[in-house]
Amino acid sequence: MPAYHPQRIEPKWQAYWEQKQTFATPDLDRERPKLYVLDMFPYPSGAGLHVGHPEGYTATxxxxxxxxxxxxxxxxxxGWDAFGLPAEQYAxxxxxxxxxxxxxxxxxFRRQIKSxxxxYDWSREVDTTSPDYYRWTQWIFLKIHDTWYDPEFAWTDADGRARKGKGRPIAELPIPDSVDAxxxxxxxxxxxxxxVPVNWCPALGTVLANEEVIDGKSERGNHPVVRMPLTQWMLRITAYGDRLVDDIEHVDWPKxxxxxxxxxxxxxxxxxVDFAIVLGDDPxxxxxxxxxxxxxxxxxxxxxTRPDTLFGATYMVLAPEHPLVDRITTPDQAEAVAKYREQARFKSDLDRTDLAKTKTGVATGGFAVNPVTGAKIPVWIADYVLMGYGTGAIMAVPAHDERDFAFAKTFGLPIVPVVEPPAAWLAANAxxxxxxxxxxxxxxxxxxxxxxxxxxxxxxxxxxxxSNELFALDGLPTAEAKPAITARLxxxxxxxxxxxxxxxxxxxSRQRYxxxxxxxxxxxSDRVFAVGEDELPVxxxxxxxxxPTGNPEPPLSKAKDWVRYSETYRRETNTMPQWAGSCWYYLRYIDPRNTERPWDPEKEKYWLPVDLYVGGAEHAVLHLLYSRFWHKVLFDRGLVSTPEPFQRLVNQGMILGETEYTGFRDAxxxxxxxxxxxxxxxxxxxxxxxxxxxPLEVVKLSDDQVVKKGEGFVVKEAPEVRVDARAHKMSKARGNVINPDVVVSEYGADSLRLYEMFMGPLEAVKPWSMNGVEGVYRFLGRAWRxxxxxxxxxxxxxxxxKDTPPTAEQAKLIARTVAAVGDDYDALRFNTAVSRLMEFVNAFTGAEVRPIAAMETFTLLLAPMAPHAAEELWEVLGHxxxxxxxxxxxxxxxLLKDDEVEIPxxxxxxxxxxxxxxxxADAQAIEAVARADERIAALLAGKTVRKVVVVPGKLINFVAN
RNA sequence: GCCGAAGUGGCGGAAUGGCAGACGCGACGGACUCAAAAUCCGUUCCCCGCAAGGGGGUGUGGGUUCAAGUCCCACCUUCGGUACCA
Structure with missing residues (x-):
């Protein structure tokens, strides 16, 4: 009974916390400072919790x-980010x-996380698939739909920063007279x-993401994929491009x-720059x-980006989809152009970039005029020019652009240098x-x-x-030539x-259910209308x-009664992507049961921004960019009070499987x-x-079959043979997945938590080790005893x-431990915090008298990391x-300072x-003591001391020879 | 290719420019036990030496400094991101 027994303690305290609502958070509390600490909520997959999840969750x-x-x-x-593809595929x-x-x-997932x-304040749990939640996702979408971006609008934000550009209500959009409002x-x-063009796979009856298309075929099943235009919903995130870049200066995120x-x-x-095309003989x-x-x-x-090289533009290239291709193509090139465009249509964006290292293209037979030189230059089409970027057309300057150069070399086009390289470059590349x-x-x-x-x-x-009669760039460095020619143009x-x-x-939009x-x-006639807010949720x-329907129609089109909204209106049948729900969940948590509005503005002002946001680096780009974008739209519309949602961001590193040794054998x-x-x-x-x-035989070796030699490991029985020694990403296929349930039932939740923190710095990638879990489990046992x-x-x-005061030495250790553990928690250095507590226990298990106050202090220091054991010890200590x-x-x-120090x-x-x-002791005193030391005196004898460096309290260094 | 991060014992890792290797794992030796497990104690960077002691050592090569794992330059390796963005 008195042994450390997590299986008894942990359910007991979990039940206590739940019953007493220990962690229910008041919505507003003006007396205390607030702290909003957020985990990236998980997608609840069928595989259950992974040991990677609790790493970030434990830290927060x-x-x-x-x-x-x-x-x-x-x-x-x-909460739960619960819409998404796996559940649908299973369906x-x-x-x-x-x-x-x-x-x-x-x-x-809830059971596992609770274990x-x-x-967590579980009364605030949210689920993105619940109509009570997605009602407000739809509401925010309507706000975005109701907004236009005015890039010229000058205003001052809540922090007093002058800003230009704002998302404004569509009702405020000035409408020119001549157009349909x-x-x-x-x-x-x-x-x-x-x-927009999407990857449509007729055989699978679905639209595929770019990464699901390989070599023009579907990744699954190897079916042909066509790029076809489909009407899709788009969000104008590009309008916020500048602010997404600029505002990131003001948040505390990893560089x-x-x-x-x-x-x-x-x-x-x-x-x-405009290039006129040549029709007939004259431009x-x-x-x-x-x-x-x-x-x-x-x-x-x-x-x-290099207008200064305009004089070197010797040809032009249009994207194959460019609308002017038909107009400019000459009859004798028509067939070749049509063929090339057809090929391009079957390539995904990835194929066009990744695989096509050699440049391909076709001349249209048409010409355009270089506006600064007046030269007639040929117009080509090539798939290295993307319709989606810039204007879908480029001026090619082969002398100063690698892609244009490679293309010009392939097709024998002229190369005219217009920028003089520095002498060092010329020498290095001669x-x-x-x-x-x-x-x-x-x-x-x-x-x-x-x-x-x-x-x-x-x-x-x-x-x-x-330079010519209109332009004079010669002699200007590039940095000056760019604005000069731009202004002149x-x-x-x-x-x-x-x-x-x-x-x-x-x-x-997605063609999903x-x-x-x-x-x-x-x-x-396909005109779009927003439904009224009172009709939400849809x-x-x-x-x-x-x-799938077998055509690009989304599955929702099968719900005929639903689609039919009225005599003349029908519902949109696309659905939103999985990102939608995760774009704003941090806002719903502050007021999760509000049925009148998505959140109460008072509560939003109190809680936002999120003070600490912890999650995996896999969301470094998309999720964070998308939710920042939504947040900024909401900010412009006066619905949130901070320009950025997440003040501090920390990425926990991935946890890999146990280190594996792999050898290879031939037939x-x-x-x-x-x-x-x-x-x-x-x-x-x-x-x-x-x-x-x-193929070679892949042999898994145990760690006693290998031995370290030089830089790596070798087979013990064949020491000349290097083996592969590395930890791999956990995966079902590799069979190295650690199930947290197993760890909890064997060692307890506190050991799992403590181990994940002890493994190394939170941000680092770290391999799992069951022996390591065993180690912290033993530590908890020692602390218990x-x-x-x-x-x-x-x-x-x-x-x-005993209820006695600590010895002087103990008092120092206690003070040092309190100071260090607090600092470590503040700085998220949990690995060293665990070490400190281990040192404390090592010191006190040797003590015949253990002051009860010291034991209480220890218990409180341990509590954040191993709360169950700490609660139980707190009870044993009489609370x-x-x-x-x-x-x-x-x-x-x-107490942190010693009276005497040993210095090297x-x-x-x-x-x-x-x-x-x-x-x-000051420098002089230290030097005197050092010189008086027998050994030092002997070593200094006969040498000239040229300099003495003393760092009081730290070190003394004689520069002597 | 480009951007970023990291290279320290057998392993995970510690170290405001100031005693490299805290803490843990593993290994080895010992105590307890009929025995084992658990627990406790000790040793454990490498080389020379019985010892005292000495020498070397933080991916490689240079540099700054009284002093470098830490700062600077060049390179190598691994990992992550990204990729014809004109």
Whole structure:
């Protein structure tokens, strides 16, 4: 009975917390500081909880429990991101309604999470698939639909920052006289419909994501996939591109995540320039006047980040889908162009980028005029130009762009250098026969044939060959040439400054069943109308079967009665993507049962922003970008009070499986070194034999079959053979998945929590080790026996725990531990916090007298990490009820300092001895003591001390020789 | 290719520019036990030495400094992200 027995303790305290509502959070509490600590809520998969989930959850739980003891009002909720594909696929296969599967999975996840003893306020649980929740997802969609972005609107935000650009109610949109008002509004809304190409797989009867398409075939089943235009809902996230980039400066996120977000938005600055196409023999004359907002009919508009290289534009390339292709193609090229466009249609975006390393393309036979040189240049089509970026057309400057260069080389197009590289670049990239040439000669060679150099010069240099009667760029460095020519082009009405984003508008509709229906109806001519807020939620209709329809129509189209809204209106049958629900769940938690509105503004002002948000790095880009976007729209519309939702973000690192040692053997049974093998989809082979050879046998080795040798591990019985030693991502296929349920039933939740924190820094990728779990379990057992009498029949205090003051030494250790553990919790350094507590226990288990106050302090320090054991120990120590709101232990800072310190004595930076000095000894005193030391004196004898470096309290170093 | 992170004992990892390897695992030795498990005690970076002690050591090569795992430069390896974005 008195042994540490988590299986008894843990259910007891979980029941206590639940019954007493220990962690229910008051909505508003003006007396205490607030703290909103959020976990990324999970998708409740059929596989159940993974050991990766509790890593982040434990970290946040520690912070919450710690901060409650420090007097904070803490909001710590949990919920379910439960719409999504797996439940729907399961429904298709088994005809089980996704709701049933989802509910079962949620129940299992909840059970598993509760078994770990997290201090969530379960009364705030949300489920994105519940109509009470998605009602408000639809409501927010209507807000987005009701908003247009005014890029010129100047205003000041709540933090006093001057801002330009705001999402405004559509009613405030100025409408030009000559246009249809409704259509104009629809064209400006942040939620709009557009024809976009999607990957349609007729055989599977569904639309595939880009990554599901390989080589023009479906990943599953290898069926042909066609890109076809489909009317889809889009969200105008690009309107917020600048703010998504700029505002990220003001949040406390890891730099790599900030970089990734900036990268994803991919803002670039450059210019748009018009090239007139040549019809017949003469170029169409350019209309006088300012640069038109939309290009004229016979004009190809390009976007370039290097307007300074315009004089080097020797040809143009249109995306195969570009609307001007038909107009410009000459009859003799028509067949080739049509064929190329057909091929391009069958390639997914991924194929067009990843696989096509060699440039392909076809000449249209048509020409355009370089607006600055007046030269007639050929127009090609090629799939390396993407319709979705910029204007879908480029001016090609082969001398200064790698892609254009490769294309020009392939098709024999002229290369004209217009930027002079620095001498160092010329020397480094000089052709072999010119290695010894003078700089001037090298430059001449570059001007004559830049293609002879080892690399394409695409950096900044000095403009050359770029002046005529209208332009004068020669001699300008690139940084000056860009704005100069851009300004000149604008004056002449030929171009203008332009900004572009890699970020595309967000494709927001899916042809799926298990998602939020759009609160939208359409009339007979496909005009879009929002349903009234009083009609929300628009409930998902029941279906008998969930199979795809066999055409691009979404499954909801099968619910005929539902689709038919009225005589003239029908419902939108697409559903929202899984991101929708997760875009705003942090807002619902603050007021989860409100039936009048999505959240109460008072509560929103109190709780937002989220102070700490912890989750996996896999959401570094999309989820965080999407929810920041929604949040900004809500902010502009006055519905939330902060410009950013998540003030501090931390990514927990992935937990890998246990380290595995893998050897390889060939058909004859002989070992093959790991350095000599190559991995392919269909097996492991000797290097270079993946296509032809027979696969090698993969042998799992135990750790006593291998031995460390040099940099790596080798087979013990064959020490010349290197093996593969690494931890792999947990996966069903590899069979290295650790089930938290098993760990909990064997060692208890506290051990699982403690181990996951002890493994290493929260952000690091770490391999699992069952031995490590065993280690922290033993620690908890020692801590238990430090306080509980292991010999007694009943759970009672160890007789050595006495109500006496600690010794001076103990008092110091207690103070140091309180200080260090608190610091570690604040800084999320849980691994070292565990170490500190271990050191404490190691010290006190050796003590014959254990002051009860010290044991209480220890218990409170342990509580955030191992709450069940701590609660039980707290009870054994004679307290009633929970320790969750006990004040955090304090300490006397004077105790952190020692009276005497041992400091190292170095000679020439090498450790030669140690001396004990008073803690406040000054440099002179330390030097005197050190010189007096017998050994040091001996070593210094006969040497000249050139310098003495003393860091009081730390170290002394004699520079002597 | 580009962006980012990380390389420290057999393993996970610690170390405000100031004694490298805290803490844990594993291993080895011992105590307890008829025995085992559990528990407790001790040793454990490498080399030389019986010892005292000495030498080397934080991916590689340079540099800054009295002093570098830590700062700077170049490179190598691994992991993550991204990829014709004009």
């Amino acid at each position: 739980d520690i912070v919450c429990r710690y901060k409650r003891m420090k007097g904070y009002n803490v909001l710590h909720p949990m 298709v296969q088994t005809n089980t309604h996704p709701r049933i599967t989802t509910q079962a999975n949620i129940d299992n 770990l003893g997290f201090s 409704a259509a104009y509004r629809d064209s400006k809304r942040l939620a709009y419909r557009a024809e 790599p995540i900030k970089d990734m977000q900036r990268n994803w938005v991919g803002r670039s600055e450059g210019a748009e 169409a004359p350019r209309a006088a006047g300012p640069f038109p907002e939309k290009p004229a009919a016979d004009v190809i508009r390009v976007y370039t 052709p072999a026969q010119l290695k010894e040439a003078e700089p001037a000669a090298l430059l001449e060679a570059f001007k004559a044939d830049p293609g002879a150099f080892a690399d394409v010069f695409h950096d900044e240099g000095v403009a050359i060959g770029s 604008a004056e002449l009405g030929m171009g203008k400054k332009a900004v572009n984003y890699k970020l595309r508008d967000w494709l927001f 298990w998602g939020e229906p759009f609160p939208i109806v359409l009339d007979e 409930l998902l209709p029941e279906l008998d079967d969930f199979k 004859s049974g002989a070992w093959v070194a790991a350095t000599q093998v190559e991995h392919a989809d269909h097996g492991v082979f000797r290097k270079g034999e993946a296509a032809t050879g027979t 430090m306080i509980v009498d292991a010999e007694a029949e009943e759970v009672s205090l160890d007789p050595r725990v 009633e009820g929970t320790l969750s709101y006990e004040p955090w232990p304090t300490f006397d800072p004077a 004595v170095q000679i020439l930076g090498k450790l030669r001895g140690k001396v004990v000095v008073p803690a406040d």
